[in-house]
Amino acid sequence: MKPYKLFILSFFILHTVWGQYEENYTIDLENGKLSGTLRLADSIRQTPVLLIIPGSGPTDRNGNNPKMQNYSLKMLADSLAAHHISSLRIDKRGIGQSKLNDFKESDVRFDDFVSDAIRWTRKLQKDPRFTNVVIAGHS
Numbered sequence: 001m002k003p004y005k006l007f008i009l010s011f012f013i014l015h016t017v018w019g020q021y022e023e024n025y026t027i028d029l030e031n032g033k034l035s036g037t038l039r040l041a042d043s044i045r046q047t048p049v050l051l052i053i054p055g056s057g058p059t060d061r062n063g064n065n066p067k068m069q070n071y072s073l074k075m076l077a078d079s080l081a082a083h084h085i086s087s088l089r090i091d092k093r094g095i096g097q098s099k100l101n102d103f104k105e106s107d108v109r110f111d112d113f114v115s116d117a118i119r120w121t122r123k124l125q126k127d128p129r130f131t132n133v134v135i136a137g138h139s
Contacts, residue, residue: 021039021040022037022038022039022040023037023038023040024036024037024038025037025038025088025123027116027119027120027123029100031100031101031102032098032099032100032101032103033098033099033100034090034091034093034098034116034119034120035061035090035091035096035097035098035099036061036088036089036090036091036120037061037077037088037089038086038087038088039077039078039080039081039086039087039088039089040081040086040129041080041081041082041083041084041085041086041087042084042086046128046129046130046131047084047085047086047129047130047131048085048086048130048131048132048133048134049085049086049087049088049124049127049129049130049132049133049134050080050085050086050087050088050133050134050135050136051087051088051090051117051120051121051124051133051134051135051136052073052076052077052087052088052089052090052136052137053090053092053113053117053135053136053137054073054089054090054091054092054095054137055137055138055139056139057139058095059092059095060091060095060096061073061074061089061090061091061096062074062089063075063076073089074089077089086129086130088120088124090116090120092113092116093108093112093113093116094108117135121133121135
């Protein structure tokens with residue numbers, strides 16, 4: 001194999017094994033699914049994980065809403081990953097890729113969001129890649 005091809009192949013292998021990367025993370029519900037982005041800080045060892053719950057209104061997993069795009073939650077996840085902390089950024093019910101059949105915003109209650117946070121927390125607690133789960137949100 002030519003040296004430059006070996007270098008490129010080595011780079012991709014090392015990036016996959018030791019690099020920071022993202023994956024889709026979902027929870028199936030009876031009437032749809034909740035969706036988020038799991039940012040892994042280190043793929044070869046266990047790390048703590050932070051569940052990031054977006055603020056009020058139509059704020060998505062990256063911290064954006066229809067009136068403003070700032071990617072604040074994505075930047076937070078990137079910074080955490082650089083410090084060996086994984087994170088899960090989620091889309092709330094009816095926002096982004098969290099799709100529910102027959103969804104009406106007027107039918108959503110605060111308890112629904114609490115139940116969703118519990119579901120996400122339990123899923124993360126069962127994931128062997130993580131040492132512990134911390135929850136953060138705002139608004």
